[in-house]
Amino acid sequence: MSAPWQGPPVLEAEGLSVTLDVPAGRLHAVSDIDLAVHAGETLCLVGESGCGKSMTALALMKLLPRRGKLAARRLTLEGRDLLPLGERAMNALRGERIGLISQDPMTALNPVYTIGNQLEEIHRRHRGGSRAAARERAEYLLSRVGIASPGMRLGQYPHQLSGGLRQRMLIAAALMCGPALLIADEPTTALDVTVQAEILRLFADLQREFRLALVLITHDLGVVARIGHQVAVMYGGRVVETGTVAEVFRAPHHPYTRGLMDCIPAPGARREARLGAIPGIVEPAIGERAGCGFRNRCVRAQPDCGVGDIHFRPLGTGHAYRCLLPPDAALARPRPVAEVPAS
Amino acid sequence: MSAVVIDRGPAPAAAATGEPLIQLEGVGKSFAVQRGSDARMLRAVDGVSLDLRRGEVLAIVGESGSGKTTLGRMMLGLMAPSAGQVAIGGRPPAALGKRALARLVQPIFQDPYSSLNARKTVGDIVGLPLRIHGLGSHAERRKKVAAMIERVGLPTALIHAFPSQLSGGQRQRVAIARALITQPEIVVCDEPTSALDVSVQAQILNLLKDLRDEFDLTYLFISHNLGVVEFLADRIGVMYLGRLVELGAAAEVLARPRHPYTRALLGSVLTPDPALGLPEAPLRGQFPDPLDPPPGCAFHPRCPVAFDRCAEIAPRTLHDAAGLIECHRHDAAVAAPPDAAR
Numbered sequence: 001m002s003a004p005w006q007g008p009p010v011l012e013a014e015g016l017s018v019t020l021d022v023p024a025g026r027l028h029a030v031s032d033i034d035l036a037v038h039a040g041e042t043l044c045l046v047g048e049s050g051c052g053k054s055m056t057a058l059a060l061m062k063l064l065p066r067r068g069k070l071a072a073r074r075l076t077l078e079g080r081d082l083l084p085l086g087e088r089a090m091n092a093l094r095g096e097r098i099g100l101i102s103q104d105p106m107t108a109l110n111p112v113y114t115i116g117n118q119l120e121e122i123h124r125r126h127r128g129g130s131r132a133a134a135r136e137r138a139e140y141l142l143s144r145v146g147i148a149s150p151g152m153r154l155g156q157y158p159h160q161l162s163g164g165l166r167q168r169m170l171i172a173a174a175l176m177c178g179p180a181l182l183i184a185d186e187p188t189t190a191l192d193v194t195v196q197a198e199i200l201r202l203f204a205d206l207q208r209e210f211r212l213a214l215v216l217i218t219h220d221l222g223v224v225a226r227i228g229h230q231v232a233v234m235y236g237g238r239v240v241e242t243g244t245v246a247e248v249f250r251a252p253h254h255p256y257t258r259g260l261m262d263c264i265p266a267p268g269a270r271r272e273a274r275l276g277a278i279p280g281i282v283e284p285a286i287g288e289r290a291g292c293g294f295r296n297r298c299v300r301a302q303p304d305c306g307v308g309d310i311h312f313r314p315l316g317t318g319h320a321y322r323c324l325l326p327p328d329a330a331l332a333r334p335r336p337v338a339e340v341p342a343s
Numbered sequence: 344m345s346a347v348v349i350d351r352g353p354a355p356a357a358a359a360t361g362e363p364l365i366q367l368e369g370v371g372k373s374f375a376v377q378r379g380s381d382a383r384m385l386r387a388v389d390g391v392s393l394d395l396r397r398g399e400v401l402a403i404v405g406e407s408g409s410g411k412t413t414l415g416r417m418m419l420g421l422m423a424p425s426a427g428q429v430a431i432g433g434r435p436p437a438a439l440g441k442r443a444l445a446r447l448v449q450p451i452f453q454d455p456y457s458s459l460n461a462r463k464t465v466g467d468i469v470g471l472p473l474r475i476h477g478l479g480s481h482a483e484r485r486k487k488v489a490a491m492i493e494r495v496g497l498p499t500a501l502i503h504a505f506p507s508q509l510s511g512g513q514r515q516r517v518a519i520a521r522a523l524i525t526q527p528e529i530v531v532c533d534e535p536t537s538a539l540d541v542s543v544q545a546q547i548l549n550l551l552k553d554l555r556d557e558f559d560l561t562y563l564f565i566s567h568n569l570g571v572v573e574f575l576a577d578r579i580g581v582m583y584l585g586r587l588v589e590l591g592a593a594a595e596v597l598a599r600p601r602h603p604y605t606r607a608l609l610g611s612v613l614t615p616d617p618a619l620g621l622p623e624a625p626l627r628g629q630f631p632d633p634l635d636p637p638p639g640c641a642f643h644p645r646c647p648v649a650f651d652r653c654a655e656i657a658p659r660t661l662h663d664a665a666g667l668i669e670c671h672r673h674d675a676a677v678a679a680p681p682d683a684a685r
Binding site for chain 2: 048049162163164165192193194195196197198200201204219220221222223224225226227228245246249250259260261262263264265274275276277278279281282
C-alpha cells in the first residue's frame with residue numbers, strides 16, 4: 001500500500017517521551033517516539049502489556065497521570081502546536097477535535113446518566129446550541145453506528161446494554177463533535193469475536209466516511225493486519241519497528257516483531273508444531289538504560305546490543321527497525337528457540 | 344465400581360477412541376434469576392450429551408453467555424446439573440465423594456490473579472493438595488513440589504515467593520503445578536490463557552501440550568479463541584445459548600464447519616494476513632436475551648440461512664459419523680429451501 005495520504009498529517013509527534021517517577025526510580029514509559037497520522041489513515045500501535053502503547057495514546061492528548069512528565073520536540077494536531085497549550089485549551093480540544101474510545105465500555109460510561117444525557121453533554125459543552133440539536137446529532141450517530149431504534153436507546157442507562165452496544169455508544173460519543181483524530185485503546189479486546197469483527201468493520205466504514213485519522217492501540221496482530229495502514233510495534237517504551245502494515249507483515253525485521261508473529265496460533269498450522277515463544281517477560285523500563293530494551297529476551301542478542309543507542313535502520317518506503325542486525329541477517333530464520341522458563 | 348448405564352444411540356466415530364472418562368447425558372443447568380418483580384429461569388446449559396474420552400483434548404468454544412463455563416463446572420463436579428446425568432469415572436460426582444473427585448479432575452481457571460491464595464507461598468499452594476490427600480511424608484511432599492515447580496518452568500527459587508510477586512504467566516504456571524501435583528486424569532482448563540499476553544500465552548500453550556503427553560492427561564479445554572483451540576484440540580464442541588450445536592473432530596470442524604454459527608465464528612477469526620482485509624459482518628442482530636431465548640432454533644434470528652421452520656421448531660440433535668449437529672439444514676428428514684447464502 002503506497003501512501004495515498006495527501007496533505008499534512010492530522011497528528012504529528014516527534015521525540016515524544018513520557019517519564020514517571022515511581023518508588024523504584026524513573027520509569028521511561030515512552031521513549032523518543034515519532035508518529036504521524038493523516039486523514040483517512042489508521043495507525044496501529046501494537047505491543048504487549050507494559051510496552052507503553054496506552055501511555056503513548058494518553059500523551060498524544062496530554063492526558064497523563066499526575067506524576068507523568070511529557071517531553072517532545074514536536075506535537076501538533078491539525079498543524080496547531082499542542083505543547084504550549086494549558087489544561088483549559090486541551091480540554092476544549094478533547095472531545096471536540098480528538099475523540100477517545102477506551103477498552104472497557106462499562107467504565108467509560110457513567111452509570112447514573114442515560115446514554116442520551118452523556119452524548120448530548122459532549123455536544124453542548126463544545127458546540128453550545130440547543131438540546132434538540134444535540135439530540136438530533138446523537139440520534140443520527142446512533143443509527144449510523146448501527147443501533148436500531150436510537151430514540152429508545154437514548155433513554156436507557158449503560159447497564160441495560162450489551163458490551164457490543166456499549167462500544168457502539170462510545171464510538172457515537174467520540175464522533176459527536178466530528179473530530180479529526182480518533183484514538184481507540186483496545187476497542188474490541190473486551191468483546192466476543194463475532195462482535196469484534198462487526199465493530200472493526202464499523203470503524204473502517206466510519207473512518208472512510210468522516211475522513212478520520214485513527215490511532216488504534218491493540219495487542220492483537222490479527223486486528224492490525226486487517227484494519228491498519230501503518231503500524232508501529234512497541235517494546236519497552238520504544239517503537240522497535242514501523243512501516244506500512246503490508247510491508248511489516250510481509251517482512252518483519254525486528255526479532256521482537258518476528259517473535260510476536262510466531263507466537264500466534266495460526267489456523268492451518270500443523271498440530272504437532274510448537275508455537276514460537278519469546279522467553280521471559282516484559283521488564284519495566286526503570287532507570288537509565290543503554291542499548292536495546294529487548295536484548296534480555298532476544299534469541300539473537302550480541303554483546304553490542306547493550307551499548308549506546310540502537311538507531312533505526314531504514315529499509316525504504318518508510319519501513320524501519322531498531323536493531324543491530326543488518327537486513328539480510330534479520331530476515332534469516334533464527335535457530336529454534338529452546339524452551340526457556342521463567343515467565 | 345458400578346457404572347451408570349447410559350444409552351447414547353449410535354456412537355460418533357470421530358477422533359479419540361479412549362473410553363469415556365466423563366459422560367454427560369441430557370445435562371441441563373438452570374439458574375433462578377430475579378428480573379424486576381418476577382423470578383425467571385435462565386437455562387445456562389440445555390440438553391447437552393457429551394463424552395470426554397481418555398487421552399483426548401476436547402475443546403468447547405462459544406461466546407460469552409454460551410454456557411461453556413457452566414458446562415465445565417459440571418464436568419468438574421463443582422455444580423450439580425438441574426437436569427440429566429453427569430458421570431465422572433463412571434459414577435455420579437456425588438457418589439464419588441469430594442476427595443476421589445479431586446484426585447480424578449482438577450481445574451485451571453482463567454484468572455491467575457484471583458485463583459491463587461495471596462497469603463500462601465508458591466510452595467504451600469502447590470503442596471496443599473498433597474497435604475489434603477495425605478500423600479507422602481513431609482520430606483517426600485517437599486521433593487515432589489520442588490520437582491513439579493521446576494517441571495512447569497518456574498525457577499525453584501520462587502518456591503518461597505507469594506503470588507503478588509509473580510507475573511501473570513508465572514501465576515498460571517503455579518496453577519498448573521497445583522492442578523497436576525496429585526496426578527489427576529482430567530484437567531478442565533477454562534480460558535487458561537485469555538488473561539495473558541500473546542508471547543506468554545504461547546509459552547503456556549506449549550507447556551500444556553508437553554504436560555499432556557508426559558502425564559497422559561485428558562483435557563477439557565474451554566476457550567473463545569479458535570486459534571488457541573486449533574493448536575491443542577482433538578475434538579471441538581461448539582455451544583450457542585446453552586446448546587451444543589456442533590461436535591466433531593477438530594480438523595473437520597475447522598475445515599468444514601457444518602453449523603452456520605460455527606461458520607460465523609470461524610469467519611470472525613482475524614488471522615494476521617493483511618491481504619484479507621476485514622470480514623463481512625458475520626451475523627446480524629444481537630446475542631439474544633438468555634432469559635427470553637428465541638423460539639425454535641435459538642440461533643435463527645441471527646442465522647444467514649434460516650428458513651420458516653427454524654423459527655418454529657427446535658432442530659433435533661443428530662449424531663452421525665462426524666459427530667453431532669443441531670441444524671434443520673443438516674436433517675435429512677427436513678425439506679429445506681435452497682440455501683441462498685452458500
